[in-house]
Amino acid sequence: MKKWFLLIAAMGLVLALAACGDEKKDEPAKENDEAATEPSETEETDEIEAVKVDLIDANEESVGTVELTEEENGVLVNVKAENLPEGPHGFHFHEAGKCEEPDFESAGGHFNPTESEHGLETEKGPHAGDLPNLEVGKDGKVEEEFVAEHVTLKMGEANSLLKEGGTALVIHAGADDGKTQPSGDSGDRIVCGVIQ
Template sequence: MKRKVTILPSLALMIGLAACGAENDSEQAISGQDVEKNNEITEPGNDTQSEPFTVLVDLKDADGQTTGTAELEETDDGVNVHVKAEGLPEGKHGLHFHETSVCEAPDFESAGGHYNPEETNHGLEMEGGPHAGDLPNLEVGVDGIVDDEFTAKNVTLETSEPNSLFKDSGTALVIHSGEDDGETQPSGDSGERIACGVIK
């Protein structure tokens, strides 16, 4: 009888320890499952947003020197255009997207005419207009510097669209010597081309 009394508590202790171990293993397994589930929920990249699509255009003068830049950014309303340049004559200057992505100094005639895929009239306010490439005039200060921003509503940077600035081999952005009057066909009587930047 004495031997049975000694063995039973030991057996009970072993069973108890085994049960505790199993319980701990079970808790760890459950805990591990919870961690795994949480990692799936918070997996990086699920809520990240893509950066806006932007293009930087290098504007060169008749001497082939960089006179400024134009940053183009695709938006819901069109293409946002931010022009920063210096060394330009004071006053208002016509600014247009042109149909060919070639800027050969000094006259930049290689850029062709205004970008006009729908063959409309020139002028932002003209009946039957505007050209897709028509843009507001730039206004240069007495210091020769311009920092202007606006939205071009008739073009896009999306390559699959018929009014894309990346059509075929691309387009160009041209600054003229004079103000675009918004009426005279086909280019607003805005004078010579004094700066040009390739878009492609």
């Protein structure tokens, strides 16, 4: 009888210890499951909704800003600048995020991921980077807003302004005629801003 009692007690003790071990094993698993379902604080989205671009002239002086905002039909471009020559000026997104004075040639050519022809009025165009001319007033100021339909701020897209290496915004000395290849005969680059 004592043997049976001891045997039953020993088996009960083994079962109790085994149950405690299983509970401990389950606890970390629960913690891991909770951690997997909770959003990480370091997670980032691939979509940037707005970017502010600082514009500088050939003397490294600030002349204004451009705010770029992602919209359903493209990127909303809001330009506010001053101390510019009066009249119409070619305005484009360029292919490299570099603005080295004094000529800003470091920004490369127009942003053109589809290898189209230049010009808003060209049958085989436009470049994704082609934009309407800016009209600067007698006071040297310009404030304009329009949608650039051929670009995006979404990362990873072929027409994203936020591609590796960035892109740039350039204001030219003269008006873009909307058709002359490769850049609309708009003259020297007088203002530049890096987009990244």
